[in-house]
Amino acid sequence: MLGLGKKRHALLGVDFSAAAIKVLELSRSGSGYKVEAFAVEPLPEGAVVDKECRDAGAIGAALERAVKRSGTRLRHCAMAVPSSTIITRTLRLSSSLSQAELEGQVSVEADQYIPYNIEDVSIDFQVLGKNAANPELLDVLVVASRKEHVESRVAIAEAAKLTADLVDVEAYAVEHASSLLLDQLPDREQKPIVAVVDVGAQVTSVYVMSQEQGVIYTREQDFGGRLLTEEIMRRYDMDMQQAGNAKIHGELPPDYPVSVLEPFKQSMMDQVQRLLQYFYVTRPQDTIDQIFLGGGCASIPGIDEQLEEVTGTPVAIADPFRGMPVARRVNRQRFLNDAPATLTACGLAMRGFVG
Ligand SMILES: Nc1ncnc2c1ncn2[C@@H]1O[C@H](COP(=O)(O)OP(=O)(O)OP(=O)(O)O)[C@@H](O)[C@H]1O
Ligand SMILES: [Mg+2]
Structure with a gap:
């Protein structure tokens, strides 16, 4: 059931974390892809704890809502188990x-x-x-x-009236999607080493890869945007949903940028730098030529420039959909905000077309 190297037809990419479930449908368009359907649905607290699915019914129900809202007709999906x-x-x-x-x-x-x-x-x-x-x-x-990791995913799909045709590994899905990022690099002849840094809600992951060798290094750390959400809740007396929305839409008191956002950005820089330093310790002969910054926290305005300054390495936002046509049914504004956070879902959706 762990689907290495199997070719199939269009599959709905389904990626979930402790915080949310994402669904993505791609179709083939010329030599590339088109985004056909996309939705994100929050997950109730406690449904996923320490990467374990505690409540397949609740996750399945959220998946069913996401499928409905996305408008996809696909009923076969690809899911992933955490790399760890x-x-x-x-x-x-x-x-x-x-x-x-x-x-x-x-x-x-x-x-x-x-x-x-x-x-x-x-x-x-x-x-x-x-x-x-x-x-x-x-x-x-x-x-x-x-x-149990594979079976719980099959059960979640079933609860949402889907069939899980393929259960992949998160790192492999990210590697697949990263081929789209590597295609965006102007100078591929140089065989660049690329780091994909994903700062999500609770977890920050680094994948270092080259086109020839695939992923050569991965590491993750507990850190993510949830810390910022919690600080907003505490300081401005909001519940989690209010704080999460306010963060994305920028509707916060005037002291927010300096007193709350700035310290979070600084600790995000520290975390990412530490993860990259671990890489350099294990492979001192290698140099990272390019960083792609993904995950929901990549959507914080100016964060790419700050990371570039701190690391001295070129940083681009990890948007696998750059230049891709997007179907009219997709909520464009939400999709543009979340694009860097869909690497896993994107790699899973691609598995329907490429090994
Ligand atoms: N525009 C934005 N500004 C600031 N934070 C944002 C923005 N958009 C999303 N986020 C934050 O990004 C986080 C979600 O990121 P992502 O979708 O990558 O996480 P996840 O995959 O669900 O969780 P994880 O990978 O950590 O298990 C949330 O904390 C969310 O508030
Ligand atoms: Mg994630």
Whole structure:
């Protein structure tokens, strides 16, 4: 069920966090894509805790509302498990094995690496290619997730009257969507190393990747826009929904930019810099040529310029839909605000068209 390397038809990309659920439909348009449908629906507190789906019914109901509001007709979807919940290994297996033998060998070998009972895990694999040192061997990427993570997603889809055709891994979905960001770079001949920094509601993730090697580094930290929402609630005596809306629409008292927003932006800079420093510690020989800043917090005005100043690295907003046609039914204003926060949903929706 973890869907590595399988080709399908248009799938609704469904991405959820503790805070919200997002749905996105893409179609093929020339050599690129068109945005057909999009919606975001908040999730009730407690439905997702520590990446665990505690209330599949409530998440399913929110998904059903999102599907309805988006206007999509798709009933088959792609979802993702959080990257932190999977185990990956690259195995070296004989290139003379048939597909069926390869499958058997993967589950025998995977058993040795996975700290859970093999009955409790979903396993998928993808042949990466011939081993560089020994061409008689194949490098095979094996991905394993506890079944409960996959099954809870299937149940959420069912509760929303959808079928989950594919359960991917968040980092792979972001990697897929990032191919659209790499296409936006003017100088691809230089084989740039790119960092995608996603500052969401509760989690900040960094993915460092190159076109040739895919994702070479990921790390995440508990930090996000929810801290800013909570500060707004506390200071201006608002509930969470009011604070969340006021933040996006800028309807806040005159002291807000200096007393509340500025300190948040500063701590966001500190967090992102720390995550990038961890990368440089593990790979001191590499230099990041470009940062793409995504997640809801990328929509804070001027935050890209501030990050560029702080890091000394060019920063662009991670908008995978730049230059893409958008269907008339999509709420444009909401979509423009949320575009940088849809990398995962975008990568999932793309899985319907590309491996
Ligand atoms: N225009 C804006 N200005 C400031 N903050 C914004 C804006 N738009 C969205 N946000 C904030 O971005 C956050 C949501 O980001 P995102 O959708 O990337 O998070 P998520 O994927 O739901 O959660 P996470 O990835 O942290 O689990 C919220 O805190 C929201 O208030
Ligand atoms: Mg997110």
